[in-house]
Amino acid sequence: MPFLPPRAALLRAARQPLRIDETALATPGPGEILVRNRAIAINPFDGIVQSLGSLVTPWLRYPAVLGTDLAGEVLAVGPGVSRFAPGDRVLGLALGVEKTVNRPAEGAFQDGVILREACAARMPSGLGFEQAAVLPLAFATAACGLFLSEHLGLRRPSLDRMRESSSDAVLVWGAATSVGSCAIQLAAAAGYRVIATCSARNFDHARRLGAATCVDYHDPAAATRIVDAVGDAPLAGALCVAAGAGGACIDIAGRCAGARRVAMASVPISLTDAPLTGQLRWKLGRLPRLALGFARLALHARRLGVRTSSIWGTAVVHDAWGARLFENFLEPALASGRFQVAPEPLVAGIGLESIPAAMQRLAQGVSARKVVVSLPDPAVEAGTAMSR
């Protein structure tokens, strides 16, 4: 790391606050790159791992480094890496908390991060780090849910030729989320007619990304409006990206002709407000409701003959096709302007110290924005320190 010792936001044990500490830079191994981090995006999952790690990531070794989304500059490449060279500006999906990885060097919440070559894409010159950091996990999760055979198994997006839009529809429930923003674009690039739900104030957002029809999910008649919009055409699948929306998506899939499939990125009730201390009371109230929510969805789906699946977004990179997505789709699609960076970043702070406040900002709720932390340019920082 030039000029300044690298630091990380460390989670020393489950349910602890993050602590900033100096760390050593890892050396990239075969197929890996070392990236000097310039922007981190915050995901609901980060707070859930911090507070409920013993439930959702029981394998996690401590101290852990959380975070999946980042953008920065390549500092070094490992053996066999041909796509990148030092100095390249990249966005990337950090896999540090993945069960099969479980490695602090690959967590995004630090200055120097190890990325897998397959999980990185070169950024177009006009794209800022804060914008680019919005994409990686949302893109991976949307692609996982839409295209892998265990989920919706849709025909895949192509850049060679822009697919003609067909009459088959895809429902993206939660179009103003970061996952939904990528899903609209991916489904449209695969030639589907996208029906999207979001608040009415975000209709323009969804349309700009390629949605053909927008429905306000607050409308009590939303499900009927969606079924009407699908019409006689098949509904190829529904992607559910909002806690508590699974029942409505199953209902719609059951009422439409087509594949009768729903892929869910979210759980039946939100888990983002779990406290770090005094959790027992929260768990006693929430976990039975979560289990009941899953049971109700399973029963509802069975009754309507709808197949459901739960998405683990990073799983896409373990698929033979998905492993090439950052290289073969995202990078050229960003370069040609065919894939838009959305939603807009909401920069909640500068420096690793801002991560806890940024996580709190996300927990308060956002609308069509992605909470991001900007990391200063170390050359500028060093210059400032020298001039003091």
Ligand SMILES: NC(=O)c1ccc[n+]([C@@H]2O[C@H](COP(=O)([O-])OP(=O)(O)OC[C@H]3O[C@@H](n4cnc5c(N)ncnc54)[C@H](OP(=O)(O)O)[C@@H]3O)[C@@H](O)[C@H]2O)c1
């Ligand atoms: N399974 C995975 O691997 C994975 C990966 C990433 C994210 N996720 C999950 O995906 C969800 C979205 O996360 P995110 O980070 O992309 O976005 P986010 O920042 O959590 O999404 C905020 C947006 O959610 C929308 N929203 C809230 N309730 C809704 C509802 N009932 N119906 C439709 N939209 C609703 C709001 O839309 P309006 O402003 O238009 O009201 C708001 O803009 C979260 O539940 C997250 O945990 C799962």
